[in-house]
Amino acid sequence: MAVVLKRRSILPGFGLAMGFSVLYLSLVVLVPLSTVVLKTATLSWDQFWQTITAPRVLASYQLSFGASFVGALINAFFGLVVAWVLVRYDFPGKRIVDGLVDLPFALPTAVAGIALTAAYSGNGWIGQYLETLGIKAAFTPLGVVIALTFIGLPFVVRTVQPVLQDVDQEVEEAAAILGARRWQTFSRVILPPVLPAVLTGFTLAFSRALGEYGSVVFIAGNMPMRTEITPLLIVTKLEQFDYAGATAIALAMLVASFVLLLLMNLLQWWSRRRYGAL
Amino acid sequence: MADSIALRATAVAKAHPRARSEPAFARWALTGTALSFLGLFLILPLGVVFAEAFKKGIGAYLMAISQPEALAAVRLTLLVAALAVPLNLVFGVAASWAIAKFDFHGKNVLITIIDLPFAVSPVISGMIFVLLFGSQGLIGPWLAAHDLKVIFAGPGIVLTTVFVTFPFAARELIPLMQAQGSEEEEAALSLGASGWQTFLRITLPNIKWGLLYGAILANARAMGEFGAVSVVSGHIRGVTNTLPLHVEILYNEYNLSAAFAVASLLVLLALVTLVAKRIVEWKSGSELAAGRGESK
Numbered sequence: 001m002a003v004v005l006k007r008r009s010i011l012p013g014f015g016l017a018m019g020f021s022v023l024y025l026s027l028v029v030l031v032p033l034s035t036v037v038l039k040t041a042t043l044s045w046d047q048f049w050q051t052i053t054a055p056r057v058l059a060s061y062q063l064s065f066g067a068s069f070v071g072a073l074i075n076a077f078f079g080l081v082v083a084w085v086l087v088r089y090d091f092p093g094k095r096i097v098d099g100l101v102d103l104p105f106a107l108p109t110a111v112a113g114i115a116l117t118a119a120y121s122g123n124g125w126i127g128q129y130l131e132t133l134g135i136k137a138a139f140t141p142l143g144v145v146i147a148l149t150f151i152g153l154p155f156v157v158r159t160v161q162p163v164l165q166d167v168d169q170e171v172e173e174a175a176a177i178l179g180a181r182r183w184q185t186f187s188r189v190i191l192p193p194v195l196p197a198v199l200t201g202f203t204l205a206f207s208r209a210l211g212e213y214g215s216v217v218f219i220a221g222n223m224p225m226r227t228e229i230t231p232l233l234i235v236t237k238l239e240q241f242d243y244a245g246a247t248a249i250a251l252a253m254l255v256a257s258f259v260l261l262l263l264m265n266l267l268q269w270w271s272r273r274r275y276g277a278l
Numbered sequence: 279m280a281d282s283i284a285l286r287a288t289a290v291a292k293a294h295p296r297a298r299s300e301p302a303f304a305r306w307a308l309t310g311t312a313l314s315f316l317g318l319f320l321i322l323p324l325g326v327v328f329a330e331a332f333k334k335g336i337g338a339y340l341m342a343i344s345q346p347e348a349l350a351a352v353r354l355t356l357l358v359a360a361l362a363v364p365l366n367l368v369f370g371v372a373a374s375w376a377i378a379k380f381d382f383h384g385k386n387v388l389i390t391i392i393d394l395p396f397a398v399s400p401v402i403s404g405m406i407f408v409l410l411f412g413s414q415g416l417i418g419p420w421l422a423a424h425d426l427k428v429i430f431a432g433p434g435i436v437l438t439t440v441f442v443t444f445p446f447a448a449r450e451l452i453p454l455m456q457a458q459g460s461e462e463e464e465a466a467l468s469l470g471a472s473g474w475q476t477f478l479r480i481t482l483p484n485i486k487w488g489l490l491y492g493a494i495l496a497n498a499r500a501m502g503e504f505g506a507v508s509v510v511s512g513h514i515r516g517v518t519n520t521l522p523l524h525v526e527i528l529y530n531e532y533n534l535s536a537a538f539a540v541a542s543l544l545v546l547l548a549l550v551t552l553v554a555k556r557i558v559e560w561k562s563g564s565e566l567a568a569g570r571g572e573s574k
Contacts, residue, residue, distance in 0.1 A: 009380050011463055012473035017376040021388075024369045028440055029394055035409035035416060036402070078315045085312040089305055097313070099556050103320050105495075106548040106555075108502025109400075110522040111541045114529050115323035118330055118538075125326060126318070150319050182300055211399025213505035214522070218529070231401040231505065238405060238509060243414055250402045 036254070039247040051245050052252040056224050057233060061256070063141060064230040068209035071148030076202045079156025080194070086157070087164040101158070104151050109214025116147055117219040139221030144229065147215040152205030159201035163194050196272045203264045210257050327545050330538035342528075342539035350516040351524035351540070354432070358520060359500040362439040363493055370447025370492055375481070378455035379463070389452065395444040403442050404509025407434055430512030435520065438506045443499050447492035454488040455481075487562035494558065498551040502544060 040048065051057070085091075086098050104112065120127045121138040130137050137143050167190055175185040213231040220227040230253050237246035299305070332339055342348065373392060377385055395403065411428035412418050421428060428434045462484070466476040482489075504522040511518045513527065521544055528537035 009460060010467060011379050011460055011476075012467075013477070014376060014380050017372040018380075018382075021369060021373040021376055025373075025388075025391060028437070029391065029444060032406040032410050032441065033394070033398070035406050038416070039409050078312070081308055082312040082316065085309050088299070089309055091309055097316060099552050100316065100320055102552055102555070103324075103548060106498045106502075106551040108504060108522045108525075108544045108548070110504040110525050111327065111502070111544045111548075112323065114525065114537060114541060115326045118534075119323055119326045125322060146319075150323070153319060182304075207397065211401070213399065213401045214508075231399050234399075234401050234405060235505075235509060238408060241414070243409060243412070246405060247409065250399075250405060253399070254402070 036247055036251055039244055040251050043244050043248060047244075048248050051248040056228070057230070057249060059225045060228050060230040060233045061253075063144060063227065064210060064253075065256075065260075067141060067144040067148050067229075068206050068212075070145050071152055071209050072202050072206035074145070074149050075152045075156050075205045076198055079153070079201055079205075080160055080198055083157045083160035083164055087161060102154050104153050109151065109212065110218070112150055113147065113215040113218035116150060116215065117143070120146060120219065138219050139223075139227065141227055143219040143221070144216055144227060147219050148209040148212060151212050151215050152209050155205040155208065156198060156201030159197045159204070160194060163197040164190075167193065196268055199264070199268050199271055203261065203268070206264075207257060207261055210253070324545060327538050327541050330534060331542040333538075334535045338535055339539045339542075342536035343543060345536075347516045347519070348524060348540055351519045351521045352543075354435070354519065355501050355521045357432075358436050358439050359497050361436050362443055362500045363496045365440055366443055366496055367447045367489060367493055369444070370449075370451050371485075371489070373448045374451035374455045374485075375477075377452050378458075379460045392448050393445050395441050400442060400503065400505030401509060404438050404506035407438050407441070407510050429510050430514065430518060432518065434510040435507055435518060438510050439500045439503055442503050442506050443496040446496035446499065447489065450488045450492040450495075451485055454485055458484055487558055491555065491558045491562070494551055494554050498548065501547055 043051070082101065086094065086101075117124075117138050119125050120130070120143060122128065122131050122136070124138070127137055135142070137146060171189055172185050175189045176182075180188070211231060213229075213235070216229050217232055220229060220232075222228050222232055230249065234246045234249050234253075237243075237249065300308070331342075373388075376382075377388065408429055409415050410417060411421060411434060413422065413429075415429075418429075428437070462480050463476050466480050467473075471479070501520075502522055503520075504526070507520055508523055508526070511520070511523055513519060513523060515527065519527065521540060525537050525541045525544070528534075528540060
């Protein structure tokens with residue numbers, strides 16, 4: 001990296017701070033991460049391609065991407081509702097509820113995993129009622145969606161909240177005076193500037209869900225071809241000392257999620273241009 | 279003219295509260311939806327943990343959390359957090375000093391790279407250290423020849439934890455220090471303070487809340503990390519098991535009430551984290567919020 005610099009500050013310590021930062025960053029982050037590429041390079045192209053397109057691996061992509069997408073979608077909708085209620089309405093215990101929204105960030109994922117499994121399994125608090133409806137949640141793809149919804153829950157709420165707070169209520173009054181019904185005001189005046197924030201939250205929740213491991217492995221049941229997520233497949237390969245195979249799948253996953261994020265950032269850039277400039 | 283229109287508008291809005299809000303049934307329905315969603319996904323799992331933990335009575339609960347293996351897991355978890363969090367705080371201060379107080383090329387690239395560990399799956403975070411230090415790893419053979427163990431031992435767990443908690447402090451401090459500017463430091467320097475004096479007496483007090491905030495978040499993640507640590511730990515009972523890994527082992531042995539008892543300790547950690555986070559947000563007032571607004 002170019003460390004040739006334009007200084008403007010009279011403050012001391014740039015060399016020390018920058019030198020230490022770059023050294024520490026390289027040792028802790030860059031060197032370890034570079035092993036992914038180095039290890040994959042030991043495979044031939046054919047071996048690499050066969051590893052990342054094996055049927056069991058393809059099934060895991062489908063589950064990981066599909067369940068993450070559904071989970072993020074659920075969070076986009078309910079996150080908007082939660083943010084709306086927290087910003088606009090008053091009810092007893094609101095501040096506690098607001099604080100609890102961050103729980104998935106603070107709760108260790110293994111704990112979330114076993115708690116959700118206990119709640120949604122056949123004899124659990126919620127699972128028993130789902131069972132009577134003929135729905136099995138734990139140890140099915142639905143269980144994976146539930147876990148991924150949990151861990152992505154704070155993202156949409158926290159990105160939408162500040163934007164909703166900034167919406168100028170006089171504009172809503174103006175809409176009402178001009179004859180808009182409340183639903184029209186919401187969908188045509190309030191929603192457009194909030195939409196890019198919903199999309200940001202969706203993207204964050206989605207990419208967090210893609211890599212998630214701890215909360216999913218307990219509730220998923222981990223049946224090959226059915227409820228096996230890609231991160232679990234990487235761990236399985238590592239446990240069999242198939243390091244090259246694990247790295248190949250990891251690299252495929254990293255590239256795929258990077259491309260997806262790029263697409264979503266483009267979409268967001270478009271929506272910001274389309275709706276943001278109000 | 280404009281004034282009278284605005285006045286009339288306010289009058290209309292006051293006369294028709296529906297202009298600014300929803301009908302009562304919609305408000306109730308929305309609040310109900312939001313609370314049921316949060317109840318189902320957040321509060322209920324917490325209740326499950328405590329219900330399962332105390333299923334066999336308080337005696338069994340205390341037994342489970344005072345088992346030697348559980349205590350060893352607590353000790354290891356505390357040790358790992360005590361090493362990883364301060365290391366990343368020092369990095370966070372150094373990086374944000376360089377980034378916020380100076381101009382240089384590649385600043386945005388640097389900020390992006392600092393965030394990288396958050397974008398990587400926990401499993402991959404553990405894997406890269408296995409690839410580096412494991413028996414087939416890049417420097418694994420050298421380590422083995424010198425009888426050093428990193429993977430399936432304490433050092434690997436600490437390194438992995440440092441990696442997954444890497445961005446927390448820097449991410450809080452960079453926008454905060456950028457928002458504060460460097461006028462105060464410049465004043466101190468021109469009055470004859472040395473560089474270190476300026477840093478210790480001006481900068482550090484200014485960023486103390488941001489530093490604490492980053493430490494709280496990093497600590498919660500360090501103590502609770504599961505995926506990354508499980509890849510490098512080797513699951514040696516009483517030796518390389520952190521608390522979350524101990525929960526997993528108990529759970530997989532169908533020793534459910536013990537698993538949930540140990541898990542309840544981690545729930546308490548999470549709740550303490552949330553409360554501490556709120557207190558810091560409240561104490562620091564708009565300071566942190568201003569910093570974060572600036573970063574967008």
